[in-house]
Amino acid sequence: MSRFINLCKEHTTLIVVLAAALCMALFGSWRPWGDAISLPLLGNPGVGQWLVIILVLYMVIVTVKSIIDDIREGKMGVDLLAVLAMLATLSVGELWASWAVVLMVVSGEVIENYAQNKAEGNISELLKASPQEAHISNLPGIGREQVAREEAEAAQEAAQEAAEPAEGAGLDNANAASNQSGRAVPSSRSQFRRVANPEHSPNTNAMKASSRFHTVPVEDVQIGDVVVVLPGERVPVDGELLSGSATLDLSAINGEPMPREVYAGARIVSGAVNGSAVLLMRATALAQDSQYQRIVQLVSAARDSRGAAVRAADVMAVPFTVLSLIIAAAAWIVSGVPLRFAQVLVLATPCPLLIAVPVAFVAGAGRLAKAGIVVKTQTVLESLARVSHMFFDKTGTLTVKQPQVIRVDMLPDTKQHFDEDHILMMAGVVETYSVHILAKGIAKAGGEAYGRLRNDCHVDHRGKTGTATARFRHEYPVVSNINEQAGKGVSGVVDGYSIRVGRLGFANDKADGFQPVVSKVGSSQGTGSANSARSARSRFAALSPDEMASYVSVNGEIVARIVLRDVPRPNAAQTLQTLRDLGVQNITMLTGDKAASAQIVAREVGIDDVRAELFPEDKVSAVREVRDAAHAAAEALPAWRRQWDAAFSSRRDITMMVGDGVNDAPVLAAADIGVAISDGTSTAASESAEMVIMNDDIGAVSQAVRIARRTRRVMLQSVLIGLGLALACMIAAAFNLIPVVVGAFVQEAIDVISILWSLLVLVERPGDGK
Numbered sequence: 001m002s003r004f005i006n007l008c009k010e011h012t013t014l015i016v017v018l019a020a021a022l023c024m025a026l027f028g029s030w031r032p033w034g035d036a037i038s039l040p041l042l043g044n045p046g047v048g049q050w051l052v053i054i055l056v057l058y059m060v061i062v063t064v065k066s067i068i069d070d071i072r073e074g075k076m077g078v079d080l081l082a083v084l085a086m087l088a089t090l091s092v093g094e095l096w097a098s099w100a101v102v103l104m105v106v107s108g109e110v111i112e113n114y115a116q117n118k119a120e121g122n123i124s125e126l127l128k129a130s131p132q133e134a135h136i137s138n139l140p141g142i143g144r145e146q147v148a149r150e151e152a153e154a155a156q157e158a159a160q161e162a163a164e165p166a167e168g169a170g171l172d173n174a175n176a177a178s179n180q181s182g183r184a185v186p187s188s189r190s191q192f193r194r195v196a197n198p199e200h201s202p203n204t205n206a207m208k209a210s211s212r213f214h215t216v217p218v219e220d221v222q223i224g225d226v227v228v229v230l231p232g233e234r235v236p237v238d239g240e241l242l243s244g245s246a247t248l249d250l251s252a253i254n255g256e257p258m259p260r261e262v263y264a265g266a267r268i269v270s271g272a273v274n275g276s277a278v279l280l281m282r283a284t285a286l287a288q289d290s291q292y293q294r295i296v297q298l299v300s301a302a303r304d305s306r307g308a309a310v311r312a313a314d315v316m317a318v319p320f321t322v323l324s325l326i327i328a329a330a331a332w333i334v335s336g337v338p339l340r341f342a343q344v345l346v347l348a349t350p351c352p353l354l355i356a357v358p359v360a361f362v363a364g365a366g367r368l369a370k371a372g373i374v375v376k377t378q379t380v381l382e383s384l385a386r387v388s389h390m391f392f393d394k395t396g397t398l399t400v401k402q403p404q405v406i407r408v409d410m411l412p413d414t415k416q417h418f419d420e421d422h423i424l425m426m427a428g429v430v431e432t433y434s435v436h437i438l439a440k441g442i443a444k445a446g447g448e449a450y451g452r453l454r455n456d457c458h459v460d461h462r463g464k465t466g467t468a469t470a471r472f473r474h475e476y477p478v479v480s481n482i483n484e485q486a487g488k489g490v491s492g493v494v495d496g497y498s499i500r501v502g503r504l505g506f507a508n509d510k511a512d513g514f515q516p517v518v519s520k521v522g523s524s525q526g527t528g529s530a531n532s533a534r535s536a537r538s539r540f541a542a543l544s545p546d547e548m549a550s551y552v553s554v555n556g557e558i559v560a561r562i563v564l565r566d567v568p569r570p571n572a573a574q575t576l577q578t579l580r581d582l583g584v585q586n587i588t589m590l591t592g593d594k595a596a597s598a599q600i601v602a603r604e605v606g607i608d609d610v611r612a613e614l615f616p617e618d619k620v621s622a623v624r625e626v627r628d629a630a631h632a633a634a635e636a637l638p639a640w641r642r643q644w645d646a647a648f649s650s651r652r653d654i655t656m657m658v659g660d661g662v663n664d665a666p667v668l669a670a671a672d673i674g675v676a677i678s679d680g681t682s683t684a685a686s687e688s689a690e691m692v693i694m695n696d697d698i699g700a701v702s703q704a705v706r707i708a709r710r711t712r713r714v715m716l717q718s719v720l721i722g723l724g725l726a727l728a729c730m731i732a733a734a735f736n737l738i739p740v741v742v743g744a745f746v747q748e749a750i751d752v753i754s755i756l757w758s759l760l761v762l763v764e765r766p767g768d769g770k
Helices: 002-010 012-027 047-072 080-091 095-119 121-128 144-163 165-178 189-196 291-304 308-335 338-345 356-370 378-384 394-398 420-431 439-454 528-537 572-581 595-605 616-635 639-647 665-670 699-734 740-762
Strands: 133-137 213-217 226-229 239-241 245-249 260-263 279-283 373-375 387-393 404-410 479-485 489-494 497-502 547-554 557-565 586-590 609-611 654-659 673-677 691-693
Touching: 012 047, 012 095, 047 080, 047 095, 080 095, 080 308, 080 338, 080 740, 095 356, 095 740, 291 373, 308 338, 308 699, 338 699, 338 740, 356 373, 356 378, 356 699, 356 740, 373 378, 373 699, 378 654, 378 673, 378 699, 387 394, 387 616, 394 586, 394 595, 394 654, 404 420, 404 439, 420 439, 420 479, 420 489, 420 497, 420 547, 420 557, 439 557, 572 586, 572 595, 572 699, 586 595, 586 616, 595 609, 609 616, 616 654, 616 665, 654 665, 665 673, 673 699, 691 699, 699 740
Parallel strands: 387 586, 387 654, 586 609, 654 673, 673 691
Antiparallel strands: 133 213, 133 226, 226 279, 239 279, 245 260, 373 691, 404 557, 479 489, 489 497, 497 547, 547 557
């Protein structure tokens, strides 16, 4: 019952219109005043008829006011057709037709609201999920005051260390020596204090009590506040994880289906859904600057923007109105029957232009948002359908974000001591502590190797003599004495073995820092470090142009070389082929890498146009050259043609650059459409990109183009079907083939068809976008 009452409140005007029809049907000719009233054109209406007349005049006043408001806002007030239709039918005494036109106007608003809400469904879900509240911890000593205190203490300690370098160095050595667990070394002493204090530990039982925090609007969270996120809640603002670990669901941000596990010190973003355990985090950004809220702002801006097609539709509605009036006037003049004028006008509907077009583009923007693709304006969505030339950055865009291990080259005389998985495992353990560009790839491969070794019941842990065989003695390798020399490599002790990973000269060093006079793994000739390095290198085959290597030594002896390369994304080649199938034939790779390396990746992903060894300004020039040529060709066209092409034509003259949104910022800004690929945890709202892919999937590029093509095609279909039906019916009405009352309902049916057709954007079918 309450639902029915709410529905009546929401559509009160529609209820009144239907009630007026009932009154006219029951009391239309009831005249308690007799023949005392006589009006021009209308005669002596009954009670029910008077109700309809008053309703029509009220709707005329409301509609005229709406037209004036639209004109003031710079929009075309084309509801003039509805006003003329109501007045025309009223003047010829067709009250049922007048009522039908009023019903058409009111129900049209209901249908428009339904279509708009349906089109915005994906966007509305995103907006409703925006965090509204945050729980601020009440525990003493861990809030903003603690941050300020730690910063002051850190500054004081830095001053003391500068005055007493020896003491400071000793403390650093102590910290390095204390690292025995195989986990990352904390980056500051304040982190040691924060975790070591049981009273303030994130894992304390006191966190289970709600009295330990207070709830505030998310806008009140300040940088430095310690925020409590309960199980199942969304992270309210961007921050740094204080708890030991947490499991986060990022599907609302990047569509990633599997939860992601993060550890203390990790950056976590707003909008992520917390797992089954309470987590503590320190806010590092205000709500309006946090990730999810910025995504919401972008999506809202795209929804509220008016693209070229929407603006053009508004403009085209004016000549349609003029044409309708010409047909109606001609029918009246030729037939000599004023009713024909009303018959034509009740069928004149600009809804396919005024409603169907914006509904289609809002639906398209919603589909993009659901797929983890954020566009800043509807104009970007329109331009996506007209892309003619795409530029791709190589590293991190066509390829994975860091070089991957492709093989381990073992020296023949070391295979009896260690296998490839042993080398990868030990190298990966020490590389975990490195910040070098190759470290993550080796650490990842080492983790995979460790998993394979753990699945083996018996694992060789042979020493240099090759006689000892044992099971794993620890759940994790025991690591100590980690030391990294910037630009050279990293060393440490793993389960008692002295491991060095890095450049050949570094890996070939002895524990005392000196290289052997004669390499045990190389030629017996030559002396000095240079000859030793050359002799060790000569035992390995030459690297390909796109390959990189880190050398591994165990107990001072070179044993293997780990080879890495910039590996293409698994779906890069398929994505580019899909783009070609969609009509994007010009695809170019831009990279600063050497030509030989770039050509190898280009062949693997299927790109013929490769421009390598470019500086950032060279990339910008390459994109601008193509963009300016396309713009010059467009400028040669008449103004009306340019406007038509921008709104409805499939003419393709748009350039698009795809990059990571950080290093490629200048070239992203140079293209018509700049696309930044993000993993959802980095800053997505790149100022230089018009479109942001949140799921770190290059396949989303072709998906975005496909959705844009589908949106444009469905929009054109709804316009052509709606306007075509309207024109055909107006001509039929001009020849008196459609009665005026029937025409009003036919017009409503045309509106429904065109609007519902535009909602087909929400439905994807096989082959869409081709």
